[in-house]
Amino acid sequence: MTQATIExxxxxxxxxxxxxxxxxxxxxDLGLHPRLVVVEHNREILDRARYDATEVRxxxxxxxxxxxxxx
Amino acid sequence: MTTTTIDEALKDSPLVIAGREFRSRLVVGTGKYxxxxxxxxxxxxxxxxxxxxxxxxxxxxxxxEEGILYHLDPEKIFILPNTAGCYTAEExxxxxxxxxxxxxxxxxxxxxxxxxxTLLPDVAATIEAARTLAAEGFKVLAYTxxxxxxxxxxxxxxxxxxxxxxxxxxxxxxxxxPYYIREIKSRLSVPVIVDAGVGTASDACLTMExxxxxILMNTAIAEAKDPVKMARAMKLAVQAGRLAYLAGRMxxxxxxxxxxxxxxxxx
Numbered sequence: 001m002t003q004a005t006i007e008x009x010x011x012x013x014x015x016x017x018x019x020x021x022x023x024x025x026x027x028x029d030l031g032l033h034p035r036l037v038v039v040e041h042n043r044e045i046l047d048r049a050r051y052d053a054t055e056v057r058x059x060x061x062x063x064x065x066x067x068x069x070x071x
Numbered sequence: 072m073t074t075t076t077i078d079e080a081l082k083d084s085p086l087v088i089a090g091r092e093f094r095s096r097l098v099v100g101t102g103k104y105x106x107x108x109x110x111x112x113x114x115x116x117x118x119x120x121x122x123x124x125x126x127x128x129x130x131x132x133x134x135x136e137e138g139i140l141y142h143l144d145p146e147k148i149f150i151l152p153n154t155a156g157c158y159t160a161e162e163x164x165x166x167x168x169x170x171x172x173x174x175x176x177x178x179x180x181x182x183x184x185x186x187x188x189t190l191l192p193d194v195a196a197t198i199e200a201a202r203t204l205a206a207e208g209f210k211v212l213a214y215t216x217x218x219x220x221x222x223x224x225x226x227x228x229x230x231x232x233x234x235x236x237x238x239x240x241x242x243x244x245x246x247x248x249p250y251y252i253r254e255i256k257s258r259l260s261v262p263v264i265v266d267a268g269v270g271t272a273s274d275a276c277l278t279m280e281x282x283x284x285x286i287l288m289n290t291a292i293a294e295a296k297d298p299v300k301m302a303r304a305m306k307l308a309v310q311a312g313r314l315a316y317l318a319g320r321m322x323x324x325x326x327x328x329x330x331x332x333x334x335x336x337x338x
Contacts, residue, residue, distance in 0.1 A: 038173050
């Protein structure tokens with residue numbers, strides 16, 4: 001059985017992900033800890049409290065950022 | 072007559088930025104270290120209570136590439152997100168908001184670069200971004216040129232601290248214009264933290280001797296052959312320079328003045 005997928009832009013690259021995923025689900029698929037990542041969803045910062053309720057849709061643009069070493 | 076102990080006589084006031092007290096006047100960056108372990112040890116040796124970090128995309132192809140918060144405990148060290156790498160006010164505001172959304176604090180080291188070769192700031196864009204961010208409640212610590220007019224504009228824009236450079240970022244050229252730095256310090260009410268350009272301990276000491284409130288550095292420590300030793304050297308240099316400033320140096324003279332008595336000499 002094949003799973004339905006959608007295309008999104010994730011950190012600047014086109015990527016196919018499972019359809020019907022929430023942001024929380026997507027982070028889980030990517031092995032990312034929600035507390036250590038900030039999500040920008042279609043140029044709007046997404047509050048962590050909304051990760052579970054926000055569904056990722058076809059054509060969405062997501063940026064996943066975190067803190068790295070810098071001066 | 073009251074006597075004070077040496078410890079009391081040497082006591083310095085804390086560095087206060089936006090109502091928050093720091094005992095260390097040295098702020099360090101977390102970039103360019105050979106390993107995270109070396110970075111953690113260097114920070115400890117520096118005695119810094121505040122460190123800067125950058126906001127970047129998570130590397131999705133290398134999930135082992137961990138964020139810096141796996142190595143730094145925000146309960147123990149104050150994390151200052153920066154907007155490094157931004158070339159417009161709009162971009163810097165976006166990065167600042169992302170940094171705040173990480174949920175640690177509402178501070179930002181604002182940096183809007185205007186030129187790729189020198190990494191000198193775009194001061195007009197920096198002032199614009201500072202105004203926007205201060206209005207949103209950010210505590211803005213703004214990296215800027217060693218120009219007093221811009222420094223005054225940044226203070227007016229609501230910055231919690233103004234951070235003029237000693238010389239270009241990562242150059243290690245040291246303090247190129249002590250006079251400009253002293254002028255900025257004498258004209259501003261908010262803390263003045265010299266940010267960028269310090270190359271070695273004597274640079275840090277000389278910078279603190281100008282009377283500024285603190286120094287922010289990264290490359291001088293991270294690119295030293297032994298970052299842990301250089302971090303400690305910087306801690307001592309910042310303390311020495313601060314003390315020398317508070318002590319007040321002797322005047323410069325063009326002629327020698329003997330230190331030993333000129334009387335009582337043998338025939």
